[in-house]
Amino acid sequence: MRSVSIIGAGCTKFGERWDVSLRDMIAEAGVMAIGDAEITGEQIDALYVGNMSGGRFIEQEHIGALIADCAGLSRLHLPSTRVEAACASGGLALRQAVLAVASGYSDIVIAAGVEKMTDVSSGTAADALASAADREWECFFGATFPALYAMIAKLHMRRYGTTNEQMAQVAVKNHHHACMNPIAQYHMEITVDDVFKSPMVADPLHILDCSPISDGAAALVLAPTDMARSFSEDPIKIIGCAQASDTLALHDRRDLTTLDATVHAGRAAFAQAGIEPRAVDVAEVHDCFTIAEILAIEDLGFVEKGQGGKAIGEGTTALGGPLPINTSGGLKACGHPVGATGIKQAYEIVLQLRGKAGKRQVDEAEIGLAHNVGGSGGTALVHIFSR
Amino acid sequence: MTNQAPRFWRSIPQRYNLSGTHCTCCNEYFFPPRNLCPNCRRGAHMEDYTFKGTGTVITNTTIYNATEDFERLTPYNLAIIQLDEGPKITGQIVSSSANVKIGMRVKAVFRILGKEGDKGIIYYGTKFAPLIEPSCSEKSRR
Numbered sequence: 307m308r309s310v311s312i313i314g315a316g317c318t319k320f321g322e323r324w325d326v327s328l329r330d331m332i333a334e335a336g337v338m339a340i341g342d343a344e345i346t347g348e349q350i351d352a353l354y355v356g357n358m359s360g361g362r363f364i365e366q367e368h369i370g371a372l373i374a375d376c377a378g379l380s381r382l383h384l385p386s387t388r389v390e391a392a393c394a395s396g397g398l399a400l401r402q403a404v405l406a407v408a409s410g411y412s413d414i415v416i417a418a419g420v421e422k423m424t425d426v427s428s429g430t431a432a433d434a435l436a437s438a439a440d441r442e443w444e445c446f447f448g449a450t451f452p453a454l455y456a457m458i459a460k461l462h463m464r465r466y467g468t469t470n471e472q473m474a475q476v477a478v479k480n481h482h483h484a485c486m487n488p489i490a491q492y493h494m495e496i497t498v499d500d501v502f503k504s505p506m507v508a509d510p511l512h513i514l515d516c517s518p519i520s521d522g523a524a525a526l527v528l529a530p531t532d533m534a535r536s537f538s539e540d541p542i543k544i545i546g547c548a549q550a551s552d553t554l555a556l557h558d559r560r561d562l563t564t565l566d567a568t569v570h571a572g573r574a575a576f577a578q579a580g581i582e583p584r585a586v587d588v589a590e591v592h593d594c595f596t597i598a599e600i601l602a603i604e605d606l607g608f609v610e611k612g613q614g615g616k617a618i619g620e621g622t623t624a625l626g627g628p629l630p631i632n633t634s635g636g637l638k639a640c641g642h643p644v645g646a647t648g649i650k651q652a653y654e655i656v657l658q659l660r661g662k663a664g665k666r667q668v669d670e671a672e673i674g675l676a677h678n679v680g681g682s683g684g685t686a687l688v689h690i691f692s693r
Numbered sequence: 694m695t696n697q698a699p700r701f702w703r704s705i706p707q708r709y710n711l712s713g714t715h716c717t718c719c720n721e722y723f724f725p726p727r728n729l730c731p732n733c734r735r736g737a738h739m740e741d742y743t744f745k746g747t748g749t750v751i752t753n754t755t756i757y758n759a760t761e762d763f764e765r766l767t768p769y770n771l772a773i774i775q776l777d778e779g780p781k782i783t784g785q786i787v788s789s790s791a792n793v794k795i796g797m798r799v800k801a802v803f804r805i806l807g808k809e810g811d812k813g814i815i816y817y818g819t820k821f822a823p824l825i826e827p828s829c830s831e832k833s834r835r
Contacts, residue, residue, distance in 0.1 A: 429760060429761040429764070430761070432758075432759075432760050432761075433760045433761060433762075436760055442705070443725060443782070443783065444783045445760070446708070446806070446818065447771070447783055447784050447785060447806065447818060447819075447820075448756065448759065448763045448766065448769060448771055448785050448806070449771055449783050450756055450758070450759055450760055450763075452756075452758070453754050453756050453771050456754035457752040457753060457754050457771070457772070457773055458752070460752045460753065460754060460795070461751070461752040461795070464752075464795055505757065505758070506755075506757045506758075507756075507757060507758045508754045508755065508756045508757065508758070508771075509754050509755040509757075509790075510754075511754075513758075555783065556773065556783070557773045557781040557782055557783050558781065562751065562752060562773065
Protein backbone atom coordinates (compact mmCIF):
# COMPACT_ATOMS: atom_id res chain seq x y z
CA MET A 307 0.00 0.00 0.00
CA ARG A 308 1.22 3.47 -0.86
CA SER A 309 1.38 6.33 1.61
CA VAL A 310 -1.23 9.02 0.78
CA SER A 311 -1.07 12.80 1.27
CA ILE A 312 -3.42 15.75 0.92
CA ILE A 313 -2.07 18.28 -1.57
CA GLY A 314 -5.03 20.65 -1.77
CA ALA A 315 -8.05 21.65 0.32
CA GLY A 316 -11.07 23.92 -0.05
CA CYS A 317 -14.27 24.65 1.84
CA THR A 318 -17.22 26.98 1.31
CA LYS A 319 -18.80 29.16 3.96
CA PHE A 320 -21.23 27.03 6.00
CA GLY A 321 -24.69 28.25 6.96
CA GLU A 322 -28.09 29.04 5.54
CA ARG A 323 -26.93 29.61 1.98
CA TRP A 324 -30.17 30.69 0.36
CA ASP A 325 -28.22 32.51 -2.35
CA VAL A 326 -26.55 29.40 -3.77
CA SER A 327 -27.38 25.85 -4.91
CA LEU A 328 -25.69 22.52 -4.22
CA ARG A 329 -24.08 22.87 -7.66
CA ASP A 330 -22.66 26.30 -6.86
CA MET A 331 -21.21 25.12 -3.57
CA ILE A 332 -19.53 21.96 -4.85
CA ALA A 333 -18.00 23.93 -7.74
CA GLU A 334 -16.71 26.59 -5.31
CA ALA A 335 -15.12 24.05 -2.94
CA GLY A 336 -13.72 22.01 -5.83
CA VAL A 337 -12.14 25.01 -7.53
CA MET A 338 -10.55 26.08 -4.22
CA ALA A 339 -9.06 22.62 -3.63
CA ILE A 340 -7.77 22.20 -7.19
CA GLY A 341 -6.34 25.72 -7.14
CA ASP A 342 -4.67 25.04 -3.79
CA ALA A 343 -3.07 21.87 -5.22
CA GLU A 344 -2.11 23.72 -8.41
CA ILE A 345 -3.28 20.84 -10.60
CA THR A 346 -5.35 20.84 -13.77
CA GLY A 347 -8.50 18.82 -14.44
CA GLU A 348 -6.56 16.56 -16.82
CA GLN A 349 -4.43 15.32 -13.92
CA ILE A 350 -7.41 14.04 -11.91
CA ASP A 351 -7.98 10.27 -12.02
CA ALA A 352 -11.19 9.92 -9.98
CA LEU A 353 -13.67 11.72 -7.72
CA TYR A 354 -15.55 10.58 -4.61
CA VAL A 355 -18.29 12.68 -3.03
CA GLY A 356 -20.07 12.24 0.28
CA ASN A 357 -23.74 13.20 0.18
CA MET A 358 -26.34 11.86 2.56
CA SER A 359 -29.66 12.69 1.03
CA GLY A 360 -29.77 14.81 -2.11
CA GLY A 361 -32.95 12.91 -2.91
CA ARG A 362 -34.75 14.18 0.18
CA PHE A 363 -33.17 17.64 0.48
CA ILE A 364 -33.14 18.84 -3.15
CA GLU A 365 -34.83 15.93 -4.96
CA GLN A 366 -31.61 15.25 -6.81
CA GLU A 367 -29.80 11.91 -6.82
CA HIS A 368 -26.88 10.90 -9.04
CA ILE A 369 -24.62 13.35 -7.24
CA GLY A 370 -21.44 11.59 -8.47
CA ALA A 371 -21.89 12.55 -12.11
CA LEU A 372 -23.34 15.91 -11.07
CA ILE A 373 -20.21 17.05 -9.21
CA ALA A 374 -17.89 16.09 -12.07
CA ASP A 375 -20.22 18.02 -14.40
CA CYS A 376 -20.37 21.08 -12.09
CA ALA A 377 -16.59 21.07 -11.76
CA GLY A 378 -16.36 21.39 -15.55
CA LEU A 379 -14.87 17.90 -15.90
CA SER A 380 -17.65 16.24 -17.90
CA ARG A 381 -15.60 16.11 -21.12
CA LEU A 382 -12.89 14.14 -19.34
CA HIS A 383 -15.41 11.36 -18.50
CA LEU A 384 -13.80 10.67 -15.14
CA PRO A 385 -15.12 8.00 -12.78
CA SER A 386 -17.09 9.90 -10.13
CA THR A 387 -18.75 8.09 -7.24
CA ARG A 388 -21.20 9.28 -4.59
CA VAL A 389 -20.93 7.47 -1.24
CA GLU A 390 -23.36 7.50 1.67
CA ALA A 391 -23.08 6.69 5.35
CA ALA A 392 -25.55 9.23 6.77
CA CYS A 393 -23.64 11.99 8.64
CA ALA A 394 -20.37 10.09 8.02
CA SER A 395 -20.72 10.31 4.22
CA GLY A 396 -17.88 12.87 3.98
CA GLY A 397 -15.49 10.79 6.06
CA LEU A 398 -16.39 7.77 3.96
CA ALA A 399 -15.67 9.68 0.72
CA LEU A 400 -12.23 10.55 2.12
CA ARG A 401 -11.59 6.90 2.96
CA GLN A 402 -12.64 5.75 -0.52
CA ALA A 403 -10.25 8.27 -2.03
CA VAL A 404 -7.44 7.14 0.31
CA LEU A 405 -8.02 3.50 -0.70
CA ALA A 406 -7.99 4.41 -4.41
CA VAL A 407 -4.61 6.14 -4.09
CA ALA A 408 -3.08 3.71 -1.57
CA SER A 409 -3.91 0.73 -3.78
CA GLY A 410 -2.03 2.26 -6.70
CA TYR A 411 -5.15 2.27 -8.83
CA SER A 412 -5.32 6.07 -9.02
CA ASP A 413 -2.82 8.87 -8.44
CA ILE A 414 -4.70 12.18 -8.12
CA VAL A 415 -8.11 11.76 -6.52
CA ILE A 416 -10.71 14.27 -5.28
CA ALA A 417 -12.52 13.60 -2.00
CA ALA A 418 -15.47 15.93 -1.62
CA GLY A 419 -18.61 16.34 0.45
CA VAL A 420 -21.73 18.43 -0.03
CA GLU A 421 -25.20 18.90 1.43
CA LYS A 422 -27.90 21.48 0.73
CA MET A 423 -30.33 21.16 3.62
CA THR A 424 -32.13 24.50 3.89
CA ASP A 425 -34.21 24.22 0.70
CA VAL A 426 -36.81 22.20 2.65
CA SER A 427 -38.80 22.90 5.84
CA SER A 428 -37.18 22.00 9.15
CA GLY A 429 -39.75 19.20 9.59
CA THR A 430 -38.79 17.61 6.27
CA ALA A 431 -35.11 18.03 7.11
CA ALA A 432 -35.64 16.37 10.51
CA ASP A 433 -37.43 13.47 8.83
CA ALA A 434 -34.67 13.07 6.23
CA LEU A 435 -32.08 13.03 9.03
CA ALA A 436 -34.17 10.50 10.97
CA SER A 437 -33.58 8.05 8.12
CA ALA A 438 -30.05 7.67 9.51
CA ALA A 439 -31.65 5.90 12.46
CA ASP A 440 -33.59 2.63 12.20
CA ARG A 441 -36.76 3.68 10.38
CA GLU A 442 -38.69 0.50 11.18
CA TRP A 443 -37.72 -0.07 14.81
CA GLU A 444 -36.87 3.42 16.13
CA CYS A 445 -38.53 6.16 14.04
CA PHE A 446 -41.79 4.24 13.51
CA PHE A 447 -42.33 4.40 17.26
CA GLY A 448 -41.62 8.14 17.45
CA ALA A 449 -37.84 8.34 17.90
CA THR A 450 -36.09 11.45 16.59
CA PHE A 451 -32.36 11.95 16.24
CA PRO A 452 -32.04 14.29 19.24
CA ALA A 453 -34.13 11.81 21.26
CA LEU A 454 -31.61 9.01 20.66
CA TYR A 455 -28.70 11.16 21.82
CA ALA A 456 -30.85 12.46 24.69
CA MET A 457 -31.29 8.87 25.89
CA ILE A 458 -27.52 8.32 25.65
CA ALA A 459 -27.01 11.55 27.63
CA LYS A 460 -29.47 10.57 30.35
CA LEU A 461 -27.76 7.23 30.94
CA HIS A 462 -24.28 8.82 30.78
CA MET A 463 -25.34 11.37 33.41
CA ARG A 464 -26.69 8.66 35.68
CA ARG A 465 -23.69 6.33 35.29
CA TYR A 466 -20.83 8.80 35.31
CA GLY A 467 -22.24 11.93 36.93
CA THR A 468 -21.98 13.97 33.74
CA THR A 469 -23.90 17.24 34.23
CA ASN A 470 -26.10 19.48 32.11
CA GLU A 471 -23.55 22.21 32.70
CA GLN A 472 -20.67 20.11 31.30
CA MET A 473 -22.71 19.37 28.18
CA ALA A 474 -23.57 23.06 27.80
CA GLN A 475 -19.86 23.89 28.08
CA VAL A 476 -19.22 21.89 24.90
CA ALA A 477 -21.58 24.27 23.05
CA VAL A 478 -20.07 27.36 24.72
CA LYS A 479 -16.53 26.27 23.75
CA ASN A 480 -17.43 25.38 20.17
CA HIS A 481 -19.29 28.66 19.63
CA HIS A 482 -16.21 30.46 20.97
CA HIS A 483 -13.96 28.59 18.52
CA ALA A 484 -16.38 29.28 15.63
CA CYS A 485 -16.09 33.03 16.26
CA MET A 486 -12.47 32.71 15.05
CA ASN A 487 -13.39 30.70 11.94
CA PRO A 488 -14.46 32.77 8.92
CA ILE A 489 -16.38 29.87 7.30
CA ALA A 490 -18.42 29.03 10.43
CA GLN A 491 -22.21 29.24 10.42
CA TYR A 492 -22.35 31.08 13.76
CA HIS A 493 -20.19 33.98 14.88
CA MET A 494 -21.91 34.31 18.21
CA GLU A 495 -20.58 33.70 21.72
CA ILE A 496 -23.04 31.91 24.00
CA THR A 497 -23.11 31.16 27.74
CA VAL A 498 -24.13 28.10 29.75
CA ASP A 499 -27.21 30.07 30.78
CA ASP A 500 -28.13 30.69 27.12
CA VAL A 501 -28.05 26.91 26.56
CA PHE A 502 -30.28 26.29 29.60
CA LYS A 503 -32.76 28.97 28.54
CA SER A 504 -33.02 27.74 24.94
CA PRO A 505 -36.05 25.55 24.11
CA MET A 506 -35.92 21.89 25.13
CA VAL A 507 -35.77 19.54 22.14
CA ALA A 508 -35.51 16.17 23.89
CA ASP A 509 -34.81 16.18 27.60
CA PRO A 510 -31.98 16.81 28.65
CA LEU A 511 -30.89 18.33 25.30
CA HIS A 512 -31.80 21.95 24.54
CA ILE A 513 -31.72 23.40 21.05
CA LEU A 514 -28.27 24.89 21.80
CA ASP A 515 -27.02 21.34 22.55
CA CYS A 516 -27.82 20.41 18.93
CA SER A 517 -25.91 21.03 15.69
CA PRO A 518 -27.84 23.12 13.16
CA ILE A 519 -29.24 22.42 9.70
CA SER A 520 -26.70 23.81 7.23
CA ASP A 521 -25.58 24.15 3.65
CA GLY A 522 -21.97 23.70 2.63
CA ALA A 523 -19.36 21.84 0.61
CA ALA A 524 -15.71 20.90 1.05
CA ALA A 525 -13.10 19.19 -1.13
CA LEU A 526 -9.61 17.72 -0.81
CA VAL A 527 -7.05 16.63 -3.41
CA LEU A 528 -5.13 13.44 -2.61
CA ALA A 529 -1.92 12.13 -4.14
CA PRO A 530 0.68 9.46 -3.37
CA THR A 531 3.07 10.87 -0.75
CA ASP A 532 6.11 10.30 -2.98
CA MET A 533 4.53 12.57 -5.62
CA ALA A 534 3.03 15.08 -3.19
CA ARG A 535 6.03 17.41 -2.93
CA SER A 536 6.00 18.01 -6.66
CA PHE A 537 2.55 19.61 -6.27
CA SER A 538 2.53 21.16 -2.83
CA GLU A 539 5.02 22.86 -0.53
CA ASP A 540 3.22 21.62 2.55
CA PRO A 541 1.48 18.30 1.88
CA ILE A 542 -0.29 16.67 4.83
CA LYS A 543 0.24 12.95 5.24
CA ILE A 544 -2.66 10.63 6.10
CA ILE A 545 -1.07 8.23 8.59
CA GLY A 546 -4.23 6.47 9.78
CA CYS A 547 -7.52 5.68 8.04
CA ALA A 548 -10.11 3.37 9.58
CA GLN A 549 -13.81 2.65 9.42
CA ALA A 550 -16.07 0.57 11.65
CA SER A 551 -19.76 -0.27 11.90
CA ASP A 552 -22.27 -1.26 14.56
CA THR A 553 -26.00 -1.98 14.85
CA LEU A 554 -28.21 0.58 13.15
CA ALA A 555 -30.55 0.84 16.16
CA LEU A 556 -29.19 2.32 19.36
CA HIS A 557 -31.14 -0.17 21.51
CA ASP A 558 -29.26 -3.14 20.02
CA ARG A 559 -25.81 -1.89 21.14
CA ARG A 560 -23.58 -3.65 23.65
CA ASP A 561 -23.39 -0.49 25.78
CA LEU A 562 -25.67 2.54 25.29
CA THR A 563 -23.06 5.01 26.55
CA THR A 564 -20.20 3.90 24.24
CA LEU A 565 -20.04 4.14 20.46
CA ASP A 566 -18.21 0.86 19.80
CA ALA A 567 -17.79 1.85 16.14
CA THR A 568 -15.71 4.84 17.31
CA VAL A 569 -13.69 2.62 19.67
CA HIS A 570 -12.87 0.14 16.90
CA ALA A 571 -12.14 2.72 14.18
CA GLY A 572 -10.04 4.72 16.65
CA ARG A 573 -7.93 1.74 17.74
CA ALA A 574 -7.36 0.66 14.13
CA ALA A 575 -6.35 4.18 13.05
CA PHE A 576 -3.97 4.64 16.00
CA ALA A 577 -2.41 1.21 15.32
CA GLN A 578 -1.85 2.14 11.66
CA ALA A 579 -0.32 5.47 12.62
CA GLY A 580 1.79 3.79 15.31
CA ILE A 581 0.91 6.45 17.88
CA GLU A 582 -1.00 6.72 21.15
CA PRO A 583 -4.00 9.06 21.55
CA ARG A 584 -1.90 11.43 23.68
CA ALA A 585 0.32 12.16 20.66
CA VAL A 586 -2.57 14.03 18.97
CA ASP A 587 -2.20 17.83 19.03
CA VAL A 588 -5.59 18.86 17.61
CA ALA A 589 -8.78 16.94 16.81
CA GLU A 590 -12.10 17.49 15.07
CA VAL A 591 -14.67 15.12 16.57
CA HIS A 592 -18.30 14.47 15.71
CA ASP A 593 -20.29 16.78 18.04
CA CYS A 594 -23.72 16.49 16.41
CA PHE A 595 -24.98 16.96 19.98
CA THR A 596 -22.99 18.16 22.97
CA ILE A 597 -23.08 14.70 24.59
CA ALA A 598 -21.56 13.29 21.38
CA GLU A 599 -18.33 15.26 21.91
CA ILE A 600 -18.11 13.85 25.45
CA LEU A 601 -18.58 10.30 24.10
CA ALA A 602 -16.06 10.91 21.31
CA ILE A 603 -13.17 12.01 23.52
CA GLU A 604 -13.79 9.00 25.78
CA ASP A 605 -14.25 6.44 23.00
CA LEU A 606 -11.17 7.67 21.09
CA GLY A 607 -9.11 7.17 24.26
CA PHE A 608 -8.24 10.83 24.93
CA VAL A 609 -9.77 10.49 28.41
CA GLU A 610 -10.99 7.53 30.45
CA LYS A 611 -14.58 6.33 30.04
CA GLY A 612 -16.84 8.54 32.12
CA GLN A 613 -14.31 11.38 32.41
CA GLY A 614 -15.36 13.25 29.26
CA GLY A 615 -17.69 15.69 31.01
CA LYS A 616 -15.04 16.50 33.60
CA ALA A 617 -12.41 17.14 30.91
CA ILE A 618 -14.75 19.61 29.17
CA GLY A 619 -15.49 21.33 32.48
CA GLU A 620 -11.78 21.74 33.22
CA GLY A 621 -11.08 23.34 29.84
CA THR A 622 -8.80 20.49 28.68
CA THR A 623 -10.37 20.56 25.22
CA ALA A 624 -10.54 24.34 24.69
CA LEU A 625 -8.11 26.24 22.48
CA GLY A 626 -5.06 26.82 24.70
CA GLY A 627 -5.73 23.60 26.64
CA PRO A 628 -3.66 20.40 26.35
CA LEU A 629 -5.94 18.89 23.66
CA PRO A 630 -7.92 21.44 21.63
CA ILE A 631 -11.06 19.78 20.23
CA ASN A 632 -13.16 21.20 17.40
CA THR A 633 -11.18 24.37 16.71
CA SER A 634 -13.40 24.90 13.63
CA GLY A 635 -16.39 25.28 15.93
CA GLY A 636 -17.33 21.66 15.32
CA LEU A 637 -20.64 20.54 13.91
CA LYS A 638 -22.28 22.54 16.67
CA ALA A 639 -21.15 26.02 15.62
CA CYS A 640 -19.29 25.72 12.31
CA GLY A 641 -22.40 23.97 10.99
CA HIS A 642 -23.32 20.46 9.88
CA PRO A 643 -24.14 20.05 6.18
CA VAL A 644 -24.09 16.30 6.75
CA GLY A 645 -22.34 15.08 3.59
CA ALA A 646 -19.72 17.84 3.80
CA THR A 647 -18.87 17.52 7.50
CA GLY A 648 -16.29 14.70 7.27
CA ILE A 649 -14.35 16.59 4.58
CA LYS A 650 -14.60 19.90 6.45
CA GLN A 651 -13.09 18.21 9.52
CA ALA A 652 -10.08 17.10 7.45
CA TYR A 653 -9.91 20.61 5.90
CA GLU A 654 -9.66 22.15 9.38
CA ILE A 655 -6.89 19.72 10.36
CA VAL A 656 -5.01 20.53 7.12
CA LEU A 657 -5.16 24.26 8.00
CA GLN A 658 -3.98 23.55 11.57
CA LEU A 659 -1.06 21.36 10.47
CA ARG A 660 -0.03 23.88 7.83
CA GLY A 661 -0.11 26.62 10.49
CA LYS A 662 -2.76 28.52 8.51
CA ALA A 663 -5.65 28.44 11.01
CA GLY A 664 -5.43 32.14 11.89
CA LYS A 665 -6.64 33.19 15.33
CA ARG A 666 -7.59 29.63 16.25
CA GLN A 667 -4.14 28.19 15.39
CA VAL A 668 -2.90 25.50 17.77
CA ASP A 669 0.80 26.10 18.49
CA GLU A 670 3.14 23.68 16.74
CA ALA A 671 0.39 21.26 15.75
CA GLU A 672 2.07 18.23 14.17
CA ILE A 673 -0.53 15.47 14.46
CA GLY A 674 -4.28 15.90 13.95
CA LEU A 675 -7.29 13.62 14.01
CA ALA A 676 -10.75 13.72 12.39
CA HIS A 677 -13.64 11.62 13.70
CA ASN A 678 -16.90 11.35 11.76
CA VAL A 679 -19.98 9.40 12.91
CA GLY A 680 -23.01 8.19 10.94
CA GLY A 681 -26.37 8.01 12.69
CA SER A 682 -26.28 7.23 16.38
CA GLY A 683 -23.04 5.29 15.86
CA GLY A 684 -23.82 2.75 13.11
CA THR A 685 -20.73 4.00 11.24
CA ALA A 686 -17.56 5.70 12.44
CA LEU A 687 -14.50 6.91 10.55
CA VAL A 688 -11.22 8.04 12.06
CA HIS A 689 -8.42 9.66 10.06
CA ILE A 690 -5.07 10.69 11.50
CA PHE A 691 -2.90 13.29 9.78
CA SER A 692 0.68 14.43 10.19
CA ARG A 693 2.74 17.31 8.91
CA MET B 694 -45.18 11.29 4.91
CA THR B 695 -48.63 11.04 3.30
CA ASN B 696 -49.63 8.55 0.63
CA GLN B 697 -47.28 5.96 1.99
CA ALA B 698 -49.83 3.34 2.98
CA PRO B 699 -47.75 0.35 1.89
CA ARG B 700 -45.00 1.30 4.30
CA PHE B 701 -47.39 1.05 7.24
CA TRP B 702 -49.76 -1.61 6.01
CA ARG B 703 -47.03 -4.00 4.97
CA SER B 704 -47.37 -7.18 6.94
CA ILE B 705 -45.01 -6.85 9.89
CA PRO B 706 -46.64 -8.96 12.62
CA GLN B 707 -43.97 -7.92 15.15
CA ARG B 708 -45.36 -4.37 15.09
CA TYR B 709 -48.55 -5.60 16.69
CA ASN B 710 -47.36 -8.48 18.85
CA LEU B 711 -44.07 -8.79 20.61
CA SER B 712 -43.28 -11.97 18.72
CA GLY B 713 -39.65 -12.85 18.24
CA THR B 714 -37.40 -15.87 18.28
CA HIS B 715 -35.51 -17.88 20.86
CA CYS B 716 -32.36 -19.93 20.28
CA THR B 717 -32.65 -23.07 22.38
CA CYS B 718 -28.90 -23.74 22.03
CA CYS B 719 -27.62 -20.56 23.69
CA ASN B 720 -30.94 -19.49 25.29
CA GLU B 721 -30.84 -15.98 23.79
CA TYR B 722 -34.07 -14.23 22.79
CA PHE B 723 -34.35 -11.96 19.72
CA PHE B 724 -36.68 -9.09 18.90
CA PRO B 725 -37.37 -8.38 16.09
CA PRO B 726 -37.05 -12.07 15.18
CA ARG B 727 -33.83 -13.37 13.69
CA ASN B 728 -33.73 -16.51 11.61
CA LEU B 729 -30.02 -17.06 12.23
CA CYS B 730 -28.59 -16.96 15.76
CA PRO B 731 -25.50 -14.69 15.73
CA ASN B 732 -23.98 -16.80 18.54
CA CYS B 733 -24.59 -20.31 17.21
CA ARG B 734 -24.96 -19.58 13.47
CA ARG B 735 -25.59 -22.86 11.64
CA GLY B 736 -25.63 -24.81 14.89
CA ALA B 737 -28.62 -22.85 16.15
CA HIS B 738 -32.05 -24.13 16.88
CA MET B 739 -34.52 -21.25 16.61
CA GLU B 740 -38.13 -21.35 17.74
CA ASP B 741 -40.86 -18.70 17.63
CA TYR B 742 -41.47 -16.94 20.90
CA THR B 743 -44.05 -14.39 22.08
CA PHE B 744 -42.62 -12.06 24.70
CA LYS B 745 -44.45 -11.58 27.99
CA GLY B 746 -44.40 -7.83 27.31
CA THR B 747 -42.97 -6.81 30.66
CA GLY B 748 -39.69 -4.95 30.97
CA THR B 749 -37.63 -2.20 32.57
CA VAL B 750 -36.81 1.33 31.37
CA ILE B 751 -33.05 1.49 30.64
CA THR B 752 -33.04 5.16 29.60
CA ASN B 753 -35.66 7.69 28.51
CA THR B 754 -36.38 11.17 27.19
CA THR B 755 -39.31 13.50 26.68
CA ILE B 756 -39.59 14.75 23.11
CA TYR B 757 -40.70 18.36 22.66
CA ASN B 758 -39.73 18.77 19.00
CA ALA B 759 -40.74 15.87 16.74
CA THR B 760 -40.82 14.96 13.07
CA GLU B 761 -43.98 15.96 11.17
CA ASP B 762 -45.71 12.63 11.85
CA PHE B 763 -45.44 12.95 15.60
CA GLU B 764 -45.70 16.73 16.06
CA ARG B 765 -49.25 16.65 17.38
CA LEU B 766 -48.21 14.23 20.16
CA THR B 767 -45.55 16.48 21.69
CA PRO B 768 -44.46 16.37 24.39
CA TYR B 769 -44.27 12.58 24.56
CA ASN B 770 -42.07 10.06 26.33
CA LEU B 771 -39.68 7.74 24.54
CA ALA B 772 -37.60 5.05 26.20
CA ILE B 773 -35.34 2.10 25.57
CA ILE B 774 -36.92 -0.82 27.38
CA GLN B 775 -35.22 -4.08 28.22
CA LEU B 776 -37.75 -6.88 28.01
CA ASP B 777 -37.54 -9.38 30.86
CA GLU B 778 -36.30 -12.02 28.41
CA GLY B 779 -33.33 -9.79 27.42
CA PRO B 780 -33.81 -7.87 24.14
CA LYS B 781 -33.97 -4.07 24.20
CA ILE B 782 -36.51 -2.09 22.18
CA THR B 783 -37.43 1.56 21.62
CA GLY B 784 -40.98 2.66 22.39
CA GLN B 785 -43.21 5.37 23.77
CA ILE B 786 -44.30 5.33 27.41
CA VAL B 787 -47.91 6.35 27.99
CA SER B 788 -47.59 8.21 31.29
CA SER B 789 -46.95 11.72 32.52
CA SER B 790 -43.30 12.51 31.87
CA ALA B 791 -42.64 13.25 35.55
CA ASN B 792 -43.42 9.60 36.31
CA VAL B 793 -41.03 8.03 33.83
CA LYS B 794 -37.74 7.05 35.46
CA ILE B 795 -34.80 4.82 34.66
CA GLY B 796 -35.47 1.45 36.31
CA MET B 797 -39.26 1.84 36.05
CA ARG B 798 -41.23 -1.35 35.31
CA VAL B 799 -43.44 -1.24 32.22
CA LYS B 800 -45.64 -3.52 30.13
CA ALA B 801 -46.46 -3.51 26.42
CA VAL B 802 -49.84 -2.12 25.31
CA PHE B 803 -51.41 -1.99 21.84
CA ARG B 804 -52.02 1.59 20.71
CA ILE B 805 -52.59 3.86 17.73
CA LEU B 806 -49.14 5.20 16.82
CA GLY B 807 -50.27 7.80 14.32
CA LYS B 808 -52.74 8.82 11.68
CA GLU B 809 -52.54 10.87 8.53
CA GLY B 810 -55.20 13.53 9.02
CA ASP B 811 -58.90 12.80 9.49
CA LYS B 812 -59.27 10.61 6.42
CA GLY B 813 -55.80 9.13 6.13
CA ILE B 814 -54.60 5.74 7.25
CA ILE B 815 -54.20 4.88 10.91
CA TYR B 816 -51.19 2.89 12.00
CA TYR B 817 -50.92 0.83 15.12
CA GLY B 818 -48.17 -0.63 17.18
CA THR B 819 -46.74 -1.27 20.63
CA LYS B 820 -46.33 1.33 23.35
CA PHE B 821 -45.55 0.79 27.01
CA ALA B 822 -47.50 1.65 30.16
CA PRO B 823 -46.31 1.72 33.77
CA LEU B 824 -46.56 -1.69 35.41
CA ILE B 825 -47.94 -1.06 38.88
CA GLU B 826 -48.38 -4.58 40.17
CA PRO B 827 -47.58 -7.57 37.98
CA SER B 828 -50.73 -9.34 39.18
CA CYS B 829 -52.93 -6.48 37.93
CA SER B 830 -51.52 -6.48 34.41
CA GLU B 831 -54.64 -8.09 32.93
CA LYS B 832 -56.98 -5.45 34.38
CA SER B 833 -55.08 -2.28 33.71
CA ARG B 834 -56.07 -1.78 30.08
CA ARG B 835 -56.95 1.81 29.41
